[in-house]
Amino acid sequence: MRSSSVGWLFLAPTLLILFVFGVLPFLYVLVIGFTQWNSFAADPEMRFTGADNFRRLVFDDQFLYSLWLTLKFAFFAVVSEIVLGYFLAQAFMRDFPGKGFFRTIHTLPLVIAPIAVGATWRLLTVPGLGPLPYYLNRWFGYEFNISRYIDQAFFTTVVMDVWHWTPLVTLTLLAALSSLPKEPFEQAQIDGANRFQIFWHITLPLLKPAILATVFIRMMDALRTVDEVWMLTGGGPGAATRYIGLHIWRVVFPKTDYGYGSAMSLITLYLTIVLCWMLYAGLVARRDLKRAD
Amino acid sequence: MSDRAEKTEGRRHGFLPIETNAFDRVFIAVLLFVALHLFWMRFVEAALPLGVATVLSLVLGAIIVMRG
Amino acid sequence: MRHLRNKASASLGAILFWLISSIVTLLPIYWMFVVSARSRVQLFGSPSFLITSFFTENYTSTVSDPAFQRYMVNSIVIATANAVLVTTLALFATYALSRYKLPGKENLFFWTITNRMAPPAVFLLPLFLLYTQVFVVADVRLFDTKIGLILLYCVFNLPFAIWTLRGMIDAIPKELDEAAFVDGANTWQVLTKVILPLAKPGLAVTGILTWVFAWNEYLFAATLTSVHARTITTGLAEFVTVTGTNWGRMAATAMLTLVPALLVLGLAQRHIVAGLTFGAVKE
Structure with missing residues (x-):
């Protein structure tokens, strides 16, 4: 009755789709990455060229700059989100009327299409239309123009990401905080520990798994951000916000240099995997240490 | 979760800072293989051919898989 | 005091x-x-x-625009078909993972999530080449077809659905299936008469969230379609490049793109965070 072949039969359609549209593209890009293939070049045929693409890639300043920008963006965004999200979650631990309502509001950004988030922030920041440049200039005399100033554009994309994803961190950490045991905190209060000591020695270690898991999920998302930034700045001014996804999609892809583009995609995937694995190893290693004692 | 038992099987603590199973060690070896080649192409290839990196990373990989 | x-x-x-x-x-x-x-x-x-x-003209001119209507219909068709397909296949897959002794099934379960974690930009180029040059039967290509997008969205929605449903199917007591088997039911009947009714709330939540993910997707829709299968998100992005200055209409289009998000917020609010963290967080 319960033969495993029936089980495999149930799994078959899922595995087939994941193979054809997930694994096959990966294998394909793995092959093309080692070839020279450009359908509009003098020699449009696919030719095997070994590691030549990668040789070119490690000296490609635009690509390396874009990688650096992506890391910088992910770092600033995720750190701000964790810090801000933690404080919001702490504030939310208290009971007060209308809690459910506030919670609903904070879930809203999570379901909005990234492209619409980009549109929203564009409307906020466009000079001559958006309230942000207008009021910053009127109240503080600050000239805000993200199509002109590199740092402003970069930090606006970070702020946008913080606006979009802090609620996820808040709600995740809130769930973790609510499930913490009460005794260590009561004991610490009896022992006369101050707030910072309680935070540093009790809350933080207990929350570590939840924080690491959130960092992991947010990091993976931040590294592949494309839609919002494309809508907000188009990668500009210049290449100031051209994160790696945008770089592949808008700069390398239209050149139809398939071999080189595939090599770049592969290296991006490689770096994502390395980072992902390092975060995950950190996560698991910590848990194993805890289990040992 | 039932996968825990499956995962702890064949785990050990070698010179690597974390507990690993065979798959983890091969995975680390492959990651290092790629990393060393990229580094070599950028900084060393002018002086030494890429083949040296291949040999080096294969040796390193073998050590990790067996002793890590 | x-x-x-x-x-x-x-x-x-x-x-x-x-x-x-x-x-x-x-x-x-x-x-x-x-x-x-x-x-x-x-x-x-x-x-x-x-x-x-x-x-009101921003809204009326948007809604009466034939291009917008086509984008809207495409988006609805693609998201709905994807949600139905993903929920059905995920139910089969999680049933198999939960009830059958399959060698390596836990590794398989963990592997599925890597499809969700991978950066989409990396797969643009191979998918574009596959869709335009390799997956070609006679004159029919997957490029610029709704079915192409529907199947592709399964790659990141199926892992999500499997991870969300797994816990729910595991929570249904095995004794229920055993009892049905003893009564002479076959596997299909157990799945549809015992599991399906009990898993309905979970399936609904999974379907709703899958629908939103498909509706929100932009990068693949923009790259793998040209005319016939364009979705509402690509339509919104076109406002920036084509009619860059008509802010009122762009805002109206964006507002209309938001409507499903608001509906989902009402329907599945409690499950959104769990969904976005692959079930790691239960509220």
Whole structure:
């Protein structure tokens, strides 16, 4: 009755789709990455060229700059989100009327299409239309123009990401905080520990798994951000916000240099995997240490 | 979760800072293989051919898989 | 007494804190609504947050635009078909993972999630080449077809659905299936008569969230379609490049893109965070 072949039969359609549209593209890009293939070049045929693409890639300043920008963006965004999200979650631990309502509001950004988030922030920041440049200039005399100033554009994309994803961190950490045991905190209060000591020695270690898991999920998302930034700045001014996804999609892809583009995609995937694995190893290693004692 | 038992099987603590199973060690070896080649192409290839990196990373990989 | 007063002021502080952060959260969306309710002339000068009159033409001209209608229909068809397909296949897959002894099934389960984690930009190039040059039967290509997008969206929605459903199917007692088998039911009947009714709430939540993910997707829709299968998100992005200055209509289109998000918020609010963290967080 319960033969495993029936089980495999149930799994078959899922595995087939994941193979054809997930694994096959990966294998394909793995092959093309080692070839020279450009359908509009003098020699449009696919030719095997070994590691030549990668040789070119490690000296490609635009690509390396874009990688650096992506890391910088992910770092600033995720750190701000964790810090801000933690404080919001702490504030939310208290009971007060209308809690459910506030919670609903904070879930809203999570379901909005990234492209619409980009549109929203564009409307906020466009000079001559958006309230942000207008009021910053009127109240503080600050000239805000993200199509002109590199740092402003970069930090606006970070702020946008913080606006979009802090609620996820808040709600995740809130769930973790609510499930913490009460005794260590009561004991610490009896022992006369101050707030910072309680935070540093009790809350933080207990929350570590939840924080690491959130960092992991947010990091993976931040590294592949494309839609919002494309809508907000188009990668500009210049290449100031051209994160790696945008770089592949808008700069390398239209050149139809398939071999080189595939090599770049592969290296991006490689770096994502390395980072992902390092975060995950950190996560698991910590848990194993805890289990040992 | 039932996968825990499956995962702890064949785990050990070698010179690597974390507990690993065979798959983890091969995975680390492959990651290092790629990393060393990229580094070599950028900084060393002018002086030494890429083949040296291949040999080096294969040796390193073998050590990790067996002793890590 | 003092304790009580402290408590009251603390919760007042918390309310104030949350009020401010709620305003910050809502302000960008509210501003978009304001822009969508104004004519071109009203938009210039000092930006005011007050809506004094509602300029409906932004909405009426958007809705009556045949291109917009086509995008909207495409998006609805693609998201719905994807949600139905993903939920059905995920139910089969999780049933198999939960009830059958399959060698390596836990590794398989973990492997599925890597499809979700991978950066989409990396797969643009191979998928574009596959869709335009390799997956070709006679004259039919997957490029610029709805079915192409529907199947592709399965790659990142199926792992999500499997991870969300796994816990729910595991929670259904095995004794129920055993009893049905003893009564002479076959596997298909057990799945449809025993598991399906009990898993319905979970399936509904999974379907709703899958629908939103498919609706929100932009990068693949923009790259793997050209005319016939364009979706609403690509339509929204086109406003920037084609008619860059018509802010009112862009805002109206964006507002219409938001409508499903608001519906989902009402329907599955409690499950959104769990969904986005692959079930790691239960609220």
